[in-house]
Amino acid sequence: MKNKLFIAISWLSFFVFFFIFFAVAGNIIFKGLDGFNLSFIFSEFKNSGRDGGILTIIVSTLIITSFALLVSASISLLTAVCIDHFSANRRLTKFLKLSLDTLSATPSIVFGLIGNIIFCEFLGLGYSLISGSLTLALMILPIQTRIILIGLESIPNNIHLGANALNLTPFTNYFRIKIHLIKNQILSGSFIGLGRSLAETAALLFTSGYGVKMPTSLLDSGRSISIHIYDLAMNIPGGNANAYKSAFTLIALVFIISLITSTLQRKFKSGRQEFIWN
């Protein structure tokens, strides 16, 4: 009896999820597709966003996220190598991991505050694309590091022993040998970071500003697409139609990126790790 009740409840929860999914995603996709065409993405911003398209906003979003990814991908590789290199010292490794995990659990609005103090004021970059992207880089750094670290830790020990037996320097060991084994992890970490930074709003509110002109340098202010949605929905009456279209564009972008990520991870899991000299 209890068993049947439980099965009924779990089916019910499945239908509740279905209902929620169509209420949210269905609503956004249908309203976003209403009157959506490619010219929306490629036309200029008009009438504080009520009419026209999002060309300048797409451009600043791409600049912010790609620059953030560039910075955080290189630094997170170094960070992961550093933690892995010291892995013999258990206490130090645990401490470094704790500090990284605290950073990755920090709410995004706090990153907005920190970005504002460090990049906008302390380094004097002002409200600009570069301070926004550095803030985002700080935000996705711990996530990427943890993913690369999982890759480094899963490398079989005999490779490490072999490298030591050949008297290789740690530099050669990491950047000529192990890096080939964790290519997939680096890529999937980057895509996860890209997805996170595309979806981020709160961290950019006080760092990259609200500018809508076509950016000419990294020091210009420019709004990302998520801030554009927020601004249209909250501050501009009659901006909902365009907000929905922008939301649809954003979801499509993030979904494509998450598809790439999950394909990469599946590939990583199914293929056995084999060491190939090339």
Next chain:
Amino acid sequence: MSLARNKTEDIVFKGMLLVGLIFSLCIFIVLFFLIRSGGHFLLTTKISETLFFDKWFPSEQLFGLGPMIIGSALVSILALLFAGPLSLVLAFFYFYICPLKLKSTLDIFMDIFLSIPSVVFGLWGLVVVVPFMAPLFPPGQGLLTASIVLAMMILPIGFKTFVATLKTLPSEWLLAAKSCNLGEWSLFKDIIFKSYKRKFFVGFLLQITRAIGETMAVLMVCGNIIQYPDSLFAPIRTLTTNIALEMAYATDLHRTSLFFCGLLLIAYVFVLLLLSKGDEYS
């Protein structure tokens, strides 16, 4: 190029290690800057008063964070009450009840759901949920609306965590359960729940951490009035939305009080982290 030891390479590697070390400790840089900018507030006001005081009038130098702390806590707990059990049962459903054909559909739907950014949830809440709630429970923007929107946001996170947990269940146990003719309910209650209690708790904590740190979705639907909520539908303000709303124009002591809010959030997250994964770090 030879692979033999070489002095410049050693020096370059040491420099790289130093950079890595600095960036893996960058939570301390963050804390340093927050304290440097918010320290003035810590010195001039009594912290105990700030935490439990309920009057927030920055122009009169009154900084009571009480209502916002309560608001943050209530919103996230309510959201967890809605989303936690649902995601747990859904994860169980996914593994043991769901017909194979539906499984991939559920997978894709969860992936789409997970890729909806928080600001889009806020937009949806503002356009769909608020007008729906407004005639029933005025004013429509409030505690319940915010927690419903948050619950939808944290649902897929919980689902993914629980699915990852259930994947580690040894298949021998399942076979043994099947051969004892156990039903799904006893499989869930006596085997899975008993052995993974701790991991489920961690999953719930993960959801609540996400809920408390969320800014944009809550900002758009919570009403943003500073008060202790007296009903489920009263407008509230949370710590995160307080920062987002006032940072744009705050100056002097008011501004430093917002940095103090940031410090409070980091402390809160740190405690939750230690509660959930503390044994990994000791």
